[in-house]
Amino acid sequence: MPIEKFVTLESSCVPLPIENIDTDQIIPARFLKATTREGFGDNLFCDWRYDKKGKPRKDFVLNDPTYSGKILVAGENFGSGSSREHAAWALTGYGFKVIVSSFFADIFKSNALNNGLLPVQVTPGFLEELFNAIKDDSAIKVKVDLKNQIISVPSLSISEKFDINNYKKTCLLNGYDDIDYLLNMKEKIIAWEEKA
Amino acid sequence: MAGKTLFEKIWDKHVISNIDQGPSVLYIDRHLIHEVTSPQAFGGLKERGIKVRRPDKTVATPDHNIPTMDQHLPIHDELSRFQVNKLKENCNKHNIEMYGLTHPYNGIVHVIGPELGITQPGMTMVCGDSHTSTHGAFGSIAFGIGTSEVEMVLATQCLMQSKPKTMRINIEGELKKGVSSKDIILYIISQISTGGATGYFVEFAGSAIRALSMEARMTICNMSIEMGARGGMIAPDETTFEYVKGREFAPKNEEWEKALEEWKKLPSDSDAQFDKELTYKAEEIEPMITYGTNPGMGIGISNSIPKTEEIEKTSQKSFKKSLDYMGFNPGDPILGKNVDYVFVGSCTNGRIEDLRAFTQFVKGKKKADNITAWIVPGSKQVEKQAIEEGIKDTLEAAGFELRQPGCSACLAMNDDKIPEGNYAVSTTNRNFEGRQGPGARTMLASPLTAAAAAITGKISDPRDFL
Numbered sequence: 001m002p003i004e005k006f007v008t009l010e011s012s013c014v015p016l017p018i019e020n021i022d023t024d025q026i027i028p029a030r031f032l033k034a035t036t037r038e039g040f041g042d043n044l045f046c047d048w049r050y051d052k053k054g055k056p057r058k059d060f061v062l063n064d065p066t067y068s069g070k071i072l073v074a075g076e077n078f079g080s081g082s083s084r085e086h087a088a089w090a091l092t093g094y095g096f097k098v099i100v101s102s103f104f105a106d107i108f109k110s111n112a113l114n115n116g117l118l119p120v121q122v123t124p125g126f127l128e129e130l131f132n133a134i135k136d137d138s139a140i141k142v143k144v145d146l147k148n149q150i151i152s153v154p155s156l157s158i159s160e161k162f163d164i165n166n167y168k169k170t171c172l173l174n175g176y177d178d179i180d181y182l183l184n185m186k187e188k189i190i191a192w193e194e195k196a
Numbered sequence: 197m198a199g200k201t202l203f204e205k206i207w208d209k210h211v212i213s214n215i216d217q218g219p220s221v222l223y224i225d226r227h228l229i230h231e232v233t234s235p236q237a238f239g240g241l242k243e244r245g246i247k248v249r250r251p252d253k254t255v256a257t258p259d260h261n262i263p264t265m266d267q268h269l270p271i272h273d274e275l276s277r278f279q280v281n282k283l284k285e286n287c288n289k290h291n292i293e294m295y296g297l298t299h300p301y302n303g304i305v306h307v308i309g310p311e312l313g314i315t316q317p318g319m320t321m322v323c324g325d326s327h328t329s330t331h332g333a334f335g336s337i338a339f340g341i342g343t344s345e346v347e348m349v350l351a352t353q354c355l356m357q358s359k360p361k362t363m364r365i366n367i368e369g370e371l372k373k374g375v376s377s378k379d380i381i382l383y384i385i386s387q388i389s390t391g392g393a394t395g396y397f398v399e400f401a402g403s404a405i406r407a408l409s410m411e412a413r414m415t416i417c418n419m420s421i422e423m424g425a426r427g428g429m430i431a432p433d434e435t436t437f438e439y440v441k442g443r444e445f446a447p448k449n450e451e452w453e454k455a456l457e458e459w460k461k462l463p464s465d466s467d468a469q470f471d472k473e474l475t476y477k478a479e480e481i482e483p484m485i486t487y488g489t490n491p492g493m494g495i496g497i498s499n500s501i502p503k504t505e506e507i508e509k510t511s512q513k514s515f516k517k518s519l520d521y522m523g524f525n526p527g528d529p530i531l532g533k534n535v536d537y538v539f540v541g542s543c544t545n546g547r548i549e550d551l552r553a554f555t556q557f558v559k560g561k562k563k564a565d566n567i568t569a570w571i572v573p574g575s576k577q578v579e580k581q582a583i584e585e586g587i588k589d590t591l592e593a594a595g596f597e598l599r600q601p602g603c604s605a606c607l608a609m610n611d612d613k614i615p616e617g618n619y620a621v622s623t624t625n626r627n628f629e630g631r632q633g634p635g636a637r638t639m640l641a642s643p644l645t646a647a648a649a650a651i652t653g654k655i656s657d658p659r660d661f662l
Contacts, residue, residue, distance in 0.1 A: 018513075024607075082626075085236075085343040185354070
């Protein structure tokens with residue numbers, strides 16, 4: 001389905017300075033029984049976010065009113081593990097538009113991009129600066145400019161360029177989707193099959 | 197010009213076109229689907245008003261969500277039943293072959309592909325499951341995809357993929373007694389970490405790999421995703437051909453001869469270049485076990501959990517969080533730790549060879565009283581073979597029970613959940629927090645190490661019993 005166009009985003013951030021956050025933490029397997037894409041945001045980080053009785057855990061960042069925003073800043077190697085796209089659906093369902101980390105797992109990255117969720121990979125040094133900036137000022141705004149591939153903290157005048165595949169960037173900026181592209185190639189695919 | 201790697205030979209043959217500064221359009225030979233990651237993809241097709249383009253290249257099996265007892269009865273969990281029924285409905289509508297719950301070919305998607313001869317050397321294969329890398333053991337490009345990509349393949353039989361870098365990991369020498377392929381892969385991940393192969397497609401090679409059976413090779417490729425790799429693969433050889441020959445969907449007669457000729461050309465050329473190459477000595481590997489909450493947190497069974505100061509400073513906080521979850525202290529020896537559950541099964545170690553290894557170990561012994569054990573075959577065919585070989589009887593005599601096939605406690609989507617705070621030695625692939633049930637504490641190991649724990653009731657070195 002056509003994805004929402006990604007333009008420049010400026011938002012406060014939610015910090016989650018834990019390494020190796022796997023997709024089982026993002027959305028535990030027992031919530032994968034739904035047959036639509038909606039509703040996963042309610043169970044995002046469920047086992048960290050709620051106690052056994054379903055009461056919000058005060059010490060988890062999503063339950064801390066100090067922090068809010070459309071940007072999740074997470075520790076190294078975010079999204080490892082299962083290929084479940086439900087992880088991306090849970091993050092977008094909750095309201096995140098950007099995930100910042102110093103390293104992302106491959107399949108998670110593809111899944112995120114296919115859902116208009118932008119993974120921004122920064123250097124470990126910049127990530128640390130970001131965590132410190134958020135710690136000092138929980139309302140600090142971070143700007144993500146996809147067109148120029150720059151993430152910055154305007155109030156601190158710090159910025160960094162990030163990489164993204166040129167094709168994927170075009171898709172996000174225009175709200176294109178891979179399936180439309182492939183469906184338009186039908187004749188070429190058939191010709192290839194006949195030759196193979 | 198330098199020669200080509202196994203990966204490049206297959207990749208190049210399947211690229212329909214390359215997008216400038218973008219991904220390639222890759223043709224997919226086989227698409228495996230299951231109940232959990234496919235419904236939204238079928239939903240997408242419906243919204244677009246299109247059909248599955250090549251149902252003949254698609255095979256379905258419910259596995260993640262199914263009970264491992266009383267499979268002849270309707271699934272009692274309402275959501276699971278709905279999802280399994282939805283798969284059936286979608287397959288019927290789109291004319292896709294599905295091996296449902298009581299079908300003799302039902303089983304975990306990565307177990308049935310190889311055992312039915314669907315998986316063949318030189319193919320491109322995908323499935324909405326990260327452990328699709330298992331099929332790379334046959335010398336195929338096989339990897340897990342997300343649901344949007346499942347929809348892409350259903351709609352077009354193609355996928356947009358950026359070409360990964362290539363890595364070769366050589367294991368040279370001979371494995372010591374009591375050390376299996378599960379230990380090899382846990383060892384590699386402990387050396388390079390869970391992100392160590394991200395961005396790469398990994399070929400496993402070397403004399404220790406060549407000496408492995410197909411089942412053992414599948415265990416290694418299965419867990420390549422746990423070091424972040426896009427996939428893992430092993431060059432096809434006589435062991436591969438011998439395994440594939442005669443299986444239900446394998447080529448027959450003239451077709452077989454033709455296929456064999458092509459398959460023999462697949463191994464990496466001697467002058468092929470890899471972006472990265474690592475070599476380890478088989479002799480240095482001992483039975484491995486994990487102590488933490490990611491598969492990279494593994495140690496040789498005779499070792500102790502690392503001390504905090506041995507961990508990189510930036511990772512110490514995550515290390516501490518992990519040990520707190522496990523209820524372990526830094527520096528503790530792992531031998532002798534109490535165990536509550538033993539789980540043998542999954543796409544990693546749920547094949548007949550795994551059941552044989554476990555059963556041979558427990559034969560004539562008794563399950564420890566403090567242990568609850570779940571022995572779950574990877575497929576209906578594995579179950580049937582286990583019964584025919586007397587494995588079921590031997591297990592029962594030792595106090596164990598053989599359940600019915602499925603993914604089961606590996607990801608605890610069905611009723612097979614490890615209770616909170618309990619320790620499980622598990623032959624599966626992930627020890628993430630809550631993976632085997634909320635609060636469950638998982639220690640990954642080989643079927644032999646699992647057997648030693650099942651008999652002694654604690655973490656024990658299987659080599660002491662051989």
